[in-house]
Amino acid sequence: MEESSKGQKVKEQVVNTQGLVVSVSPHIRSEETVNKIMWTVSISLSPAFVMGVYFFGYKAIWVTAMCIVGSLFSEWFVQRLAGKEIAIRDGSAFLTGLLLGLNMPVTVPFYIPLLSSFVGVAITKQLFGGLGYNIFNPALMGRAFALITWPRAMTTWAAPTLSFAALDGKTTATPLGILKEEGLARLIEVFGDKAHLYKQLLVGYRAGSLGETSVIAILIGVAFLFYFRYISWHIPVSFLSTLAIGAWVFGGKTGLFSGEPIIHLLSGGLILGAFYMATDYVTCPAVKKGQVIFGIGCGLLTLLIRLKAGYPEGVMFAILIMNCLTPLIDRSVRSKVFGAKGKKK
Amino acid sequence: MGSTEAAIRKPNSLQIVVSGIFKENAIFRMAISLCPAIAVTTGLKTGFLMGIAVVFVNAMVNVTVSLMRNVIHPRIRMPIYMLIISGWVTVADLSLAALYRDAYKQMGLYIQLIVAFASILTRAENFASKNKVVPSFFDGIGIGTGFFFALMVISFFRELLGKGTLWGIDIIHAKPLLIALLPTGGFFATGLLMGFFNWIDIRFYGGKGAGGASGH
Numbered sequence: 001m002e003e004s005s006k007g008q009k010v011k012e013q014v015v016n017t018q019g020l021v022v023s024v025s026p027h028i029r030s031e032e033t034v035n036k037i038m039w040t041v042s043i044s045l046s047p048a049f050v051m052g053v054y055f056f057g058y059k060a061i062w063v064t065a066m067c068i069v070g071s072l073f074s075e076w077f078v079q080r081l082a083g084k085e086i087a088i089r090d091g092s093a094f095l096t097g098l099l100l101g102l103n104m105p106v107t108v109p110f111y112i113p114l115l116s117s118f119v120g121v122a123i124t125k126q127l128f129g130g131l132g133y134n135i136f137n138p139a140l141m142g143r144a145f146a147l148i149t150w151p152r153a154m155t156t157w158a159a160p161t162l163s164f165a166a167l168d169g170k171t172t173a174t175p176l177g178i179l180k181e182e183g184l185a186r187l188i189e190v191f192g193d194k195a196h197l198y199k200q201l202l203v204g205y206r207a208g209s210l211g212e213t214s215v216i217a218i219l220i221g222v223a224f225l226f227y228f229r230y231i232s233w234h235i236p237v238s239f240l241s242t243l244a245i246g247a248w249v250f251g252g253k254t255g256l257f258s259g260e261p262i263i264h265l266l267s268g269g270l271i272l273g274a275f276y277m278a279t280d281y282v283t284c285p286a287v288k289k290g291q292v293i294f295g296i297g298c299g300l301l302t303l304l305i306r307l308k309a310g311y312p313e314g315v316m317f318a319i320l321i322m323n324c325l326t327p328l329i330d331r332s333v334r335s336k337v338f339g340a341k342g343k344k345k
Numbered sequence: 346m347g348s349t350e351a352a353i354r355k356p357n358s359l360q361i362v363v364s365g366i367f368k369e370n371a372i373f374r375m376a377i378s379l380c381p382a383i384a385v386t387t388g389l390k391t392g393f394l395m396g397i398a399v400v401f402v403n404a405m406v407n408v409t410v411s412l413m414r415n416v417i418h419p420r421i422r423m424p425i426y427m428l429i430i431s432g433w434v435t436v437a438d439l440s441l442a443a444l445y446r447d448a449y450k451q452m453g454l455y456i457q458l459i460v461a462f463a464s465i466l467t468r469a470e471n472f473a474s475k476n477k478v479v480p481s482f483f484d485g486i487g488i489g490t491g492f493f494f495a496l497m498v499i500s501f502f503r504e505l506l507g508k509g510t511l512w513g514i515d516i517i518h519a520k521p522l523l524i525a526l527l528p529t530g531g532f533f534a535t536g537l538l539m540g541f542f543n544w545i546d547i548r549f550y551g552g553k554g555a556g557g558a559s560g561h
Binding site: 150 | 522524529533536540
């Protein structure tokens, strides 16, 4: 977007008789380009990817590579078919593929990454008009498609192995699955004591999608993003705090205020979703106040799905539902234009 | 397709039927009556029976409206059309209920919903009320067959991908894409096939595609 506005700069300028330059906004131009942001975000995901490979073996590389290849091919294919400029080098398809790969269980057969990245990039993004016009987050849409289409394959979680030689690892339930089906006591029993449970969740030694398990690795990437100011705190903080407070109040079996907010915060795809998926520029509100509303909505929906619905994890569906509401939020928090007349009543 | 064009060129009955199937296909070109196209196309059999019912109702409604076109007062033409359509839908509904009990149970409400089909009402309004009986009959057959064709194509892909069967017979012994059976899959299939037929039209027949003329 920045590049195109730079290109049009000359045309937009109108020099009036007093010698002042009149041009349309934006007047302050930054040096950031779509290219640079996309590749930087992709690089910031590398710690999470490395930890995924470390825990789940070489097959994690394979799954992620299939997702990236599928995304790049879909982008190229649709842009070629539509006669558009082929822009697979801008990194957006690469980032979508990488995020989708990090959201896959490591045990999936090869066609799931390929088909779901096609749905994510070709249908969710390109058919709606390409980068900047999509309603839904492409990576999450690809994953939602995969989860609904192949429910068994997408919920078969490999236990972390810590070895590159593991071919057929043990499968096990995710911490959230255990929490939902068998309760907190059983979850603590599986991991030993509570302190050990927190530690393992933080490091990522647990079953789950290959890039979501290691909270520390994701937070390293997130620090990187905050340093470059690519994301603001509004969505993640409102999302996480809503979920934590809600889990503390309603999450327990023994009445109000007996839940375990830390387990809810550290497990599932929450950290990855809140920092990387919900903050997608295209599909979240543009105004800060709207972003806070967006984050709170995501938190409430995630909590509702985790505690009451059929799925143990609800981050994905919560963000997708809030993506639908983004235009409404943007419209309802639109700031007042100074000097404009109010509506006649 | 107003009466003026019909009066100038006077297309023969075959041309009217072919135009209804391809050029003015209710689902792929005009994008109307999409609700049943998604609801009943989870299997070839239900799609087939629905298509037959629509061909029948469309043709009979067009004939009736065309016969009565000089006695219907323009002010109240819509209620009259609705009465005629619901009369013929009742005939189709009761016949299917008597002849194909099991499939009828599956389709349930959707046969009765033919009353509300935009494709039938628009043909009564745009064609049958301005043309003689024979062209109106063939127009109804054409539009109905176009709808039937669309239902068959959509339900072919949805049944094959969703259940792995065709007409209830197991073909590939697997269920490759569960999502094809859900309403979401219906929208996916309809949209992709619509795009495919548009592409054929643009690529091979030099058309502008549905909606191409108005610019979006």
